[in-house]
Amino acid sequence: MxxxxxxxxxFLGRKIARNLATHxxxxxxxxxxxxxFDMTEPPQPDAAFPVASVAGDVAHLPDQAIPAGTDVxxxxxxxxxxxxxxxxxxxxxxxxxxxxxxxDRCRALGTNPRVVFTSSVAxxxxxxxxxxxxxxxxxxxxxxxxxxxxxxxxxxxxxxRGFLDAVTLRLPTVIVRPGRPNKAASSFFSAxxxxxxxxxxxxxxxxxxxxxxVCSPRRAVDWLLHAATMDTSALGLDRSIDxxxxxxxxxxxxxxxxxxxxxxxxxxxRVKDDAIAxxxxxxxxxxxxxxxxxxxxxxxxxxxxxxxxxxxxxxxATRADRETP
Amino acid sequence: MxxxxxxxxxFLGRKIARNLATHxxxxxxxxxxxxxFDMTEPPQPDAAFPVASVAGDVAHLPDQAIPAGTDVxxxxxxxxxxxxxxxxxxxxxxxxxxxxxxxDRCRALGTNPRVVFTSSVAxxxxxxxxxxxxxxxxxxxxxxxxxxxxxxxxxxxxxxRGFLDAVTLRLPTVIVRPGRPNKAASSFFSAxxxxxxxxxxxxxxxxxxxxxxVCSPRRAVDWLLHAATMDTSALGLDRSIDxxxxxxxxxxxxxxxxxxxxxxxxxxxRVKDDAIAxxxxxxxxxxxxxxxxxxxxxxxxxxxxxxxxxxxxxxxATRADRETP
Numbered sequence: 001m002x003x004x005x006x007x008x009x010x011f012l013g014r015k016i017a018r019n020l021a022t023h024x025x026x027x028x029x030x031x032x033x034x035x036x037f038d039m040t041e042p043p044q045p046d047a048a049f050p051v052a053s054v055a056g057d058v059a060h061l062p063d064q065a066i067p068a069g070t071d072v073x074x075x076x077x078x079x080x081x082x083x084x085x086x087x088x089x090x091x092x093x094x095x096x097x098x099x100x101x102x103x104d105r106c107r108a109l110g111t112n113p114r115v116v117f118t119s120s121v122a123x124x125x126x127x128x129x130x131x132x133x134x135x136x137x138x139x140x141x142x143x144x145x146x147x148x149x150x151x152x153x154x155x156x157x158x159x160x161r162g163f164l165d166a167v168t169l170r171l172p173t174v175i176v177r178p179g180r181p182n183k184a185a186s187s188f189f190s191a192x193x194x195x196x197x198x199x200x201x202x203x204x205x206x207x208x209x210x211x212x213x214v215c216s217p218r219r220a221v222d223w224l225l226h227a228a229t230m231d232t233s234a235l236g237l238d239r240s241i242d243x244x245x246x247x248x249x250x251x252x253x254x255x256x257x258x259x260x261x262x263x264x265x266x267x268x269x270r271v272k273d274d275a276i277a278x279x280x281x282x283x284x285x286x287x288x289x290x291x292x293x294x295x296x297x298x299x300x301x302x303x304x305x306x307x308x309x310x311x312x313x314x315x316x317a318t319r320a321d322r323e324t325p
Numbered sequence: 326m327x328x329x330x331x332x333x334x335x336f337l338g339r340k341i342a343r344n345l346a347t348h349x350x351x352x353x354x355x356x357x358x359x360x361x362f363d364m365t366e367p368p369q370p371d372a373a374f375p376v377a378s379v380a381g382d383v384a385h386l387p388d389q390a391i392p393a394g395t396d397v398x399x400x401x402x403x404x405x406x407x408x409x410x411x412x413x414x415x416x417x418x419x420x421x422x423x424x425x426x427x428x429d430r431c432r433a434l435g436t437n438p439r440v441v442f443t444s445s446v447a448x449x450x451x452x453x454x455x456x457x458x459x460x461x462x463x464x465x466x467x468x469x470x471x472x473x474x475x476x477x478x479x480x481x482x483x484x485x486r487g488f489l490d491a492v493t494l495r496l497p498t499v500i501v502r503p504g505r506p507n508k509a510a511s512s513f514f515s516a517x518x519x520x521x522x523x524x525x526x527x528x529x530x531x532x533x534x535x536x537x538x539v540c541s542p543r544r545a546v547d548w549l550l551h552a553a554t555m556d557t558s559a560l561g562l563d564r565s566i567d568x569x570x571x572x573x574x575x576x577x578x579x580x581x582x583x584x585x586x587x588x589x590x591x592x593x594x595r596v597k598d599d600a601i602a603x604x605x606x607x608x609x610x611x612x613x614x615x616x617x618x619x620x621x622x623x624x625x626x627x628x629x630x631x632x633x634x635x636x637x638x639x640x641x642a643t644r645a646d647r648e649t650p
Contacts, residue, residue, distance in 0.1 A: 088432075088486065092425070100417070107413075125562055137462040139481070139562050146482035150475035156464070157471035161413065237450055237464050 001029045003228075004066045006058060006102065007076030008036030011177055012118070014043070015221050016074055021047035026072065027229025037065035038077070058098035066105045072114045072228045073164075075102050081122055081279060083183035084144035095147035099154055106164035115155060116227045119170040119240060121213050122185075123149040126284035128211050134242060134291045141282035142185075156239040159232075167227040167235070172213040172245030173283075174220050175253075175306060178314035179321060185279035189214065192250065193257050193307055196267035197315055198322060205273030208251040211285035215245040216306040217313070223297050230296060244293055246300045247286035256303045260311065326354045328553075329391045331383060331427065332401030333361030334368070336502055337443070340546050341399055346372035351397065352554025362390035363402070383423035391430045397439045397553045398489075400427050406447050406604060408508035409469035420472035424479055431489035440480060441552045444495040444565060446538050447510075448474040451609035453536050459567060459616045466607035467510075481564040484557075492552040492560070497538040497570035498608075499545050500578075501635035503643040510604040514539065517575065518582050518632055521592035522640055523647060530598030533576040536610035540570040541631040542638070548622050555621060569618055571625045572611035581628045585636065 003020065007013045013036065020031050024047075034051045036042035041053040056062045058077040066073055077098055084091030099117075106113050122145035123138045140146040148170075155166040177190040188205055189212060195202035215223075223243045232239075254265040293299070301309075328345065332338045338361065345356050349372070359376045361367035366378040381387045383402040391398055402423055409416030424442075431438050448463045448470035465471040473495075480491040502515035513530055514537060520527035540548075548568045557564075579590040618624070626634075 135462050137460050138478075140478065141485070141562055143482050143486070146478045150478045153463070153465065153471045153475045153478075157468050160466070161468070237466055 001026050001031050001071045002033040002067065002069050003031060003072045003074070004035040004037060004070050005074045005076065006037045006065060007074075007078065008053070009038030009040060009042035010076055011179070012174070012217065012220055012224070013038070013074065013076050015217055016224060017042075017051075018045045019221055019225065021045035024048050026225060033067075035065060035067060035070070059093045059101055061098070061101040061105055063105065066102070066109070066113070068109060069111070070109065070113050072116065073102065073106065074224060074228070075099070075115055075117045078118070079144070080182065080184040081142055081144040082185045082276070084147060085142055085185075085279065088143060091143050091147055095144065096150060099151040103154060103158045103163055107158070112162055112165050114228055114232075115164045115166045116224055117151065117155055117166055117168045118224070119148040119152050119168045120145060121170060121172050121283050123152070123170060124284050125282040128281070128285055130284040131286040131288060132242070132284045133288045142279050152240050156237060159239050160237060165232055166239045167230065167232060168240040169223055169227055170240060170242050171220055172215040172243070174217055175214050176310035176314070177217070178310070178318040185276050188276065189253070192268050193253060193310065194318065196257060196264035197261055197311065198319060199267070201267045201269055203271040203273070204250065204268050205271060205276040206250065206280065208249070208254070210250045211247060212249070212280070213245050213247055213283070213285050213287060214306070215243065215300060216309055218309050219245075219298065219300050226297055234295065241292045241295065241297070242287045242289045243297045244289040244300055245287065246303065248303050252303055256307050259304060260307055326351050326356050326397060327358045327392065327395045328356060328397045328399070329360040329362060329395050330399045330401065331362045331390060332399075332403065333378070334363030334365060335401055336504070337499070337542065337545055337549070338363070338367065338399065338401050340542055341549060342367070343370045344546055344550065346370035349373050351550060358392075360390060360392060360395070384418045384426055386423070386426035386430055388430065391427070391434070391438070393434060394436070395434065395438050397441065398427065398431070399549060399553070400424070400440055400442045403443070404469070405507065405509040406467055406469040407510045407601070409472060410467055410510075410604065413468060416468050416472055420469065421475060424476040428479060428483045428488055432483070437487055437490050439553055439557075440489045440491045441549055442476065442480055442491055442493045443549075444473040444477050444493045445470060446495060446497050446608050448477070448495060449609050450607045453606070453610055455609040456611040456613060457567070457609045458613045467604050477565050481562060484564050485562060490557055491564045492555065492557060493565040494548055494552055495565060495567050496545055497540040497568070499542055500539050500631060501639070502542070503635070503639035504646060510601050513601065514578070517593050518578060518635065519643065521582060521589035522586060522636065523644060524592070526592045526594055528596040528598070529575065529593050530596065530601040531575065531605065533574070533579070535575045536572060537574070537605070538570045538572055538608070538610050538612060539631070540568065540625060541634055543634050544570075544623065544625050551622055559620065566617050566620065566622070567612045567614045568622045569614040569625055570612065571628065573628050577628055581632050584629060585632055
């Protein structure tokens with residue numbers, strides 16, 4: 001299997017690359033080549049198969065980002081929520097023109113590669129009391145979500161035409177992200193766990209009772225790998241799936257944090273931020289996700305395990321990274 | 326009021342221009358300037374206000390297509406269903422890049438002009454037994470519908486951001502269209518009325534019991550003018566409206582035709598066309614359209630009046646046009 005990861009230098013891209021390098025297989029088939037594409041050449045994991053790193057602009061995708069013979073493309077390249085809100089042109093170029101470029105490249109190959117695309121809960125609007133059924137209409141309240149929803153339509157149409165074979169996962173807010181805060185409006189959901197575990201204070205821009213639909217990096221990677229090899233014949237025209245995340249609250253996250261690191265939540269300072277709150281308040285905190293369960297997407301582990309996994313997988317590297325000036 | 330019509334040389338564009346020229350007002354306000362934009366310079370109606378014709382590519386929209394001071398833009402420029410299916414790149418360029426160009430121009434003006442956009446029933450999929458509620462998710466079964474649904478998202482986001490003030494009408498199949506058959510898959514719904522009235526044979530590619538959601542040109546123009554001046558504050562994030570068309574069948578249309586022109590339906594030849602049938606079979610034949618009614622969009626006249634209006638408004642001009650080689 002020949003695999004490309006667009007956004008291969010990002011958080012999930014690197015985790016997928018490491019997973020493929022560790023196991024050497026995807027869906028039971030041997031991985032024979034991996035291409036990692038990002039704005040700068042992504043780091044390469046140690047692997048038994050050849051790995052290529054390619055740098056460029058996804059809206060002007062170089063052919064070598066998706067080489068001839070590619071079986072699976074993970075299209076994770078994106079401008080995230082707060083950044084797409086701050087810079088309309090950049091969001092449109094990366095999130096929409098970038099997706100068009102992926103369509104054009106796959107179409108030129110003529111081999112109908114699987115494309116696994118990450119859309120987002122941010123493509124929906126709702127309120128804190130909503131549980132969204134499958135088949136809910138996307139009425140986005142932010143440019144990132146609008147661009148993701150439009151890209152879903154473009155990829156579904158390209159699938160119908162046989163240019164590519166898309167599976168879109170509308171990912172929940174992924175926690176706990178390692179590294180530093182990023183420009184996603186949801187960044188604080190990771191920060192309120194990560195920063196206290198590093199012994200650092202962090203701001204909470206919403207109330208403790210704020211509800212949110214989340215998934216762990218481990219679960220996101222598992223879902224993305226499943227999407228890469230699942231039978232798509234049952235999808236029909238509808239290529240988009242709400243995977244089975246979990247609905248939790250800030251208070252519940254902090255309680256789990258204190259269970260693992262007693263007193264850690266005292267590092268969380270209540271500092272309201274209306275701009276952030278305005279974006280995340282429109283994201284529904286719960287989904288039925290029944291279609292995803294029927295399609296074999298794995299069930300989510302509890303919140304305590306999410307934080308435990310961060311400590312196991314990412315805390316040491318995050319600490320080392322943060323100690324580097 | 327300064328008004329621009331993109332696609333001003335098309336069927337609905339010309340009808341709107343004539344309506345404005347005849348009445349001299351829009352929503353009770355005096356029209357002070359009209360710009361008509363299309364691939365070639367659109368014909369100008371006789372009007373008491375200045376009219377400019379501009380030719381160009383909507384994806385590279387010239388500034389003078391939407392001059393400074395424009396209050397209302399009718400964005401009707403589109404590549405229609407069968408053509409967008411046959412030429413993916415052309416459909417994407419006109420239907421998506423064209424909409425981006427409208428956003429960019431309105432944003433540059435900085436005056437938040439009203440943009441009335443025509444989307445389509447073709448952006449939904451369903452079957453012959455479906456009545457779609459408002460808020461139904463768009464899962465298009467053709468590239469035209471996918472591009473229209475994506476453009477709706479882009480315009481709604483641009484409205485939220487204050488670049489423009491969009492109202493999207495998802496028009497039913499408009500009958501009876503004058504002139505010659507065009508590249509819309511729905512072209513035959515007009516041809517089975519128009520051609521017999523001209524004394525000409527025409528092919529029917531679907532069964533007599535085929536159900537379809539239609540509106541008349543008079544009703545479409547009335548809705549588009551209402552969309553141009555309605556209060557948009559009640560729309561919220563959702564800028565798209567299913568107007569109250571009527572659900573009819575081929576048999577019902579032919580019966581009405583024979584009522585007005587006895588025996589005319591004998592010109593309709595049953596010649597199945599699977600390619601056309603495959604596209605139109607996915608368009609839902611009925612919508613609840615309750616939101617549109619609440620927003621003041623006018624109720625539809627019966628089928629007999631639709632055909633009578635074609636005879637009054639367009640039959641003579643169509644006959645003259647068809648006699649010109």
